[in-house]
Amino acid sequence: MSSRQAASVMAEAPQLADALLGGGLPSAAFHHLCAAGASYHQDAVAERHLSLAQAAAPGHAAVLIAYYRYYFYKGRLAEALHIARLCLAKAAADNGLPPDWRQVAAGDAAFGHYDALLPRFFLFVLKGYAYLQMRLGNLEEGEAAVRKLLELDPGDKIGARVLLAVIQRRGEADDD
Template structure:
């Protein structure tokens, strides 16, 4: 991938290159957040205009997540994981991704960081939805790719390890 292409993809994570109408609908979704049908309609319109844009996917993910619609948030997290795998030139199977496949160690490397955030969301949501083994595997992969724990994956494993045990304090 050419450096200019990488820069365009990185800018997209911050909303760069977002078509004006998609941005308009994202803004309206935020303003109407308390009106579920209206806000979701605006998000769907933004998605129809820019289906592969990171800003739209992130907006949709956050909407579902904060509305407690975790299954739908997981669907979007999976889309983000696939998109970011493609953007980073990674295997679409997150199990096969290795630490040296991308610049995961740099917090300034936006595309690899987006991948890590998507993987963290994927793992966390699986944990919340009761699929603890899939969640654990994803978080363990996150920590393999982010051994410095910059994204806070260790706390998710600690929660899993404490689960089911009584507090001895």
């Protein structure tokens, strides 16, 4: 990923917050998220800006998303998983859902409505969590999260079946 692409990815977080997660991102946090994106190729500088954004807007979804993307694109998957867990907790709280994703039921939120942005955010976070679990070799946990996604989103608008197919193919390869 080029530094220009990284800056674009990081800079999307504040707009995502305004469009999706209620806004309220302080200008200092916005500035630091943009600076983190611009300095993506310099780990220490980017991480300092992410930390300053977090200090300016503790627990804000835009900051969490920026951290997640930063760690994910850097290949630091265990750290991305930690942030995914924080995002899951935030998404559950923002939706009034049980804190344990395993306890969430299809009727707890408008998961099937495209314009229900907070429930969709929960689904996308759970999908990211499932994917990371799979990449880190935690296939049972990943599969459980994927199956929960399909329970909450039976029409599979977010594409969880692709992850399930990967898990199933892996099992077939083990049988050979």
